Amino acid sequence: MTFEDLDLSNQLQYAIDDLGFERPTPIQEQAFSVVRSGKDVVGIAQTGTGKTFAYMLPILRDLPFSKQQHPRVLILVPTRELVLQVVEQITQLSKYINTRVLGVYGGANINTQRQAIQQGQDIIVATPGRLYDLAISNSLKMKSIHKLVIDEVDVMLDLGFRFQLMNIFDVIPEKRQNILFSATMTEDVDALIYDFFKNPEKISVAVSGTPLDNIEQVSYATPNFFTKVNLLHTLLKDRETFHKVLIFVGFKRTADLLFKHLEEAFNDEICVIHSNKTQNYRIRSIRQFDEGKNRILLATDVMARGLDFDKVSHVINFDTPDFPENYMHRIGRTGRAEKAGKTILFSTPKEQEAKGGIEVLMNYEIPLLELPEEVEVSTMLTEDERPREDQGISKNRTSLEYVPGPAFHDKSEKNSQVNRGGSYRREIAIKYKKPKTKGDKNYNKHNKKKKK
Numbered sequence: 001m002t003f004e005d006l007d008l009s010n011q012l013q014y015a016i017d018d019l020g021f022e023r024p025t026p027i028q029e030q031a032f033s034v035v036r037s038g039k040d041v042v043g044i045a046q047t048g049t050g051k052t053f054a055y056m057l058p059i060l061r062d063l064p065f066s067k068q069q070h071p072r073v074l075i076l077v078p079t080r081e082l083v084l085q086v087v088e089q090i091t092q093l094s095k096y097i098n099t100r101v102l103g104v105y106g107g108a109n110i111n112t113q114r115q116a117i118q119q120g121q122d123i124i125v126a127t128p129g130r131l132y133d134l135a136i137s138n139s140l141k142m143k144s145i146h147k148l149v150i151d152e153v154d155v156m157l158d159l160g161f162r163f164q165l166m167n168i169f170d171v172i173p174e175k176r177q178n179i180l181f182s183a184t185m186t187e188d189v190d191a192l193i194y195d196f197f198k199n200p201e202k203i204s205v206a207v208s209g210t211p212l213d214n215i216e217q218v219s220y221a222t223p224n225f226f227t228k229v230n231l232l233h234t235l236l237k238d239r240e241t242f243h244k245v246l247i248f249v250g251f252k253r254t255a256d257l258l259f260k261h262l263e264e265a266f267n268d269e270i271c272v273i274h275s276n277k278t279q280n281y282r283i284r285s286i287r288q289f290d291e292g293k294n295r296i297l298l299a300t301d302v303m304a305r306g307l308d309f310d311k312v313s314h315v316i317n318f319d320t321p322d323f324p325e326n327y328m329h330r331i332g333r334t335g336r337a338e339k340a341g342k343t344i345l346f347s348t349p350k351e352q353e354a355k356g357g358i359e360v361l362m363n364y365e366i367p368l369l370e371l372p373e374e375v376e377v378s379t380m381l382t383e384d385e386r387p388r389e390d391q392g393i394s395k396n397r398t399s400l401e402y403v404p405g406p407a408f409h410d411k412s413e414k415n416s417q418v419n420r421g422g423s424y425r426r427e428i429a430i431k432y433k434k435p436k437t438k439g440d441k442n443y444n445k446h447n448k449k450k451k452k
Contacts, residue, residue, distance in 0.1 A: 006032050009061055011096035019092060025050040027205045032058050035179060040200035042193055043181040046332055049205060051181045052089050052308075055149050060090075065098055069120040070144040074172065076128055076165070078156040080105040080279060081286055081307055086125045086151070089308075099123065106130045107279040114139045128156065128164035135171050142172045149179045157188040159302065169196055183332075184325050215335040219345040219355070219366045224385055226378035227371075228318060228346045229261050234375050235316070235344070236266060236296065243313050244289075245296045248330045250319035252276050255298050257382070258318060262296070272298040301326050309333060315343045320351035324361040 002023050003016045024032070027045040034041050035058035045051055059073060066072070077083055087103040094101070101123040104113045110133065117124075117140050124131070124140070134140040150156065156165070178197050182189055193200060222228045236242055249255045252274040259272045271285035271294045289297040290309055297309075301321065312334040321327050327345075335341025345366060347355045359365050371377070 001029055006057070007061070008057065009097075012057065012060060012093065015093050015095045015097075018095065025054070025205075027051060027203065028054045028057065030203045030205065031055060034201050034203060035059065035177075036062060037201075038177050040178040040197045041180065042197065042200045042202045043179075044183070044185055044202070044204040045181065046183060046205070046328065049332075051151065052086055053093070055151075055179050055181065056090055056093055059147060059149075060093055060097060060099065063099065063122065066122065067120070068144065069118070070141040071102075071121045071124045072144050073123040073147045073149070074131075074142070074145045075123065075125045075149040075151060076131065076156070076168070077125065077151045078127065078159055078161065079302065080107060080127060081273075081282060082152065083125050083127060084283065085308055090123060090125070101125065104130050104134060110134070128161045128168060132164050132167050132171075135168070145172045145176060147177045147179065148172060149181070151181050152183070153180055153192065154182045154184045154186055154189055155302065157186070157192070162188070162192075165192070183329055214339065215331055215341045215343055217331065217343050217345070217364075217366045218369050219347060220369055220371060221352075222346050222348055222371070224348060224378060224380075225257075225382045226261075226380045227375070228348075229258065230378060231346065231371060231375050232258075232262065232316070232318065233265060234372055236262075239295065241313070243295065244292065244309075244311055245314045245316060246289075246309065246312050246333050247296065247298050247316045247318050248321075249298060249300060250321065252300060254319060255300055259298055262298075266296060269294060270296040270298065274300045275302065301329065307333070311339075313342065315341070317343065317345040320345060320347045320354045320358070322354050324354075324358040327358045328361075 003013065003021060006024065006029075008016070027043060027049045031041065031043055031054040035055055041055075043051065043054060045054070063073065075086060077086055083103040083105045087101055090099070090101045100121045102113075102116050102121045103125045104117075105127045106129050110130070113130075113134065117134065126134075131140070135142055150165070178200070180189075180193065180197070180200075220231060222231060232247070236245065247258075249258060255272050255274050259270065262270055271288060273282045273285045277285075285294070285297065286307065288294045315331050315334045317327065317330055321330065331341075331343040334343060345355065345358075355366070
């Protein structure tokens with residue numbers, strides 16, 4: 001099937017032609033008529049399969065022109081980066097349609113967003129927290145919403161947004177179409193569907209755990225963090241092969257430590273995103289990586305979940321994820337739109353169990369490669385890798401950076417008094433026969449009795 005076989009309007013077809021797309025992905029093909037039917041829809045599809053276009057094509061196909069101020073379509077996503085991406089994709093699709101779309105998210109000026117809403121919008125793309133702030137302050141009227149889309153809902157629930165979602169359901173009209181897309185079907189997602197969806201039609205494509213056929217997977221066994229760093233240096237020196245590389249790490253502190261050890265060798269080629277970075281820094285890093293100005297992007301799972309990067313040559317799993325599903329989300333950043341992709345997994349002995357869990361989920365054994373000869377096997381350990389009795393205070397210091405020394409000294413005699421607390425205050429009160437404050441009721445009452 002081609003896009004021309006779908007019942008697209010001429011304006012949508014022109015936009016698709018400008019983007020150079022010829023064939024819809026399976027989720028786009030299957031979701032089109034179901035979303036148009038007006039039924040509640042639950043779509044389960046692997047990340048990288050075109051879920052945004054899967055719900056936006058049918059919505060834009062049937063969204064009539066209107067001058068009304070209040071939005072008619074609400075799209076909820078878990079992160080600010082996804083808001084910007086979805087807004088951009090809707091803008092591309094509505095190139096020949098007079099459709100107004102606005103993204104709202106935390107970390108940006110809420111008054112600026114209020115002003116944009118007052119100018120009139122057809123589609124709002126939002127993170128749950130900021131959307132609810134705008135709704136309860138009466139800046140955003142929700143009475144005209146007739147389509148609610150919740151994208152990457154499994155991530156949204158993992159991030160603790162269930163409470164905000166419940167509040168949002170309370171302030172939007174009950175008579176609406178619910179459209180939910182997720183890469184995994186968890187118990188929390190299932191409970192959400194049961195509570196708020198009416199006989200939804202389910203579409204399942206590329207079930208989680210199924211390795212994508214167009215992604216080549218390999219792995220390396222490494223003894224520790226710094227051997228991983230040495231291996232990464234060796235691989236990234238091949239700039240022709242590794243021309244656009246997304247590196248996943250498990251934690252923010254790991255991202256910062258790894259960036260520190262790569263920055264000198266790959267100065268202008270590398271950038272990093274995680275939740276401690278400022279919004280402007282994150283947006284700039286994503287844009288520069290997507291445009292090819294930076295060859296390497298370090299990211300944590302949450303920050304890169306759902307982001308659509310074009311022509312990623314390699315996804316490198318610097319850390320083996322504890323949850324096998326996260327591995328599937330990571331490798332889905334390459335091999336998008338049915339193009340070939342490559343992924344590499346680094347694993348230490350402690351991570352072998354997690355690697356085994358990934359292979360069980362996929363029913364596929366990831367090929368193990370020998371370390372290249374030029375890679376030095378390091379004996380240096382990070383703070384977390386050292387035996388517990390040798391660990392210092394800082395979690396970011398390596399064994400070379402951590403120099404133990406006399407951090408404390410014995411108190412001098414004059415500073416060694418014991419805090420006697422309440423009993424001491426009571427003894428002083430008895431000794432001097434006066435209340436600590438003029439309003440001491442017990443003291444005043446006691447004195448009155450004596451005078452009588």
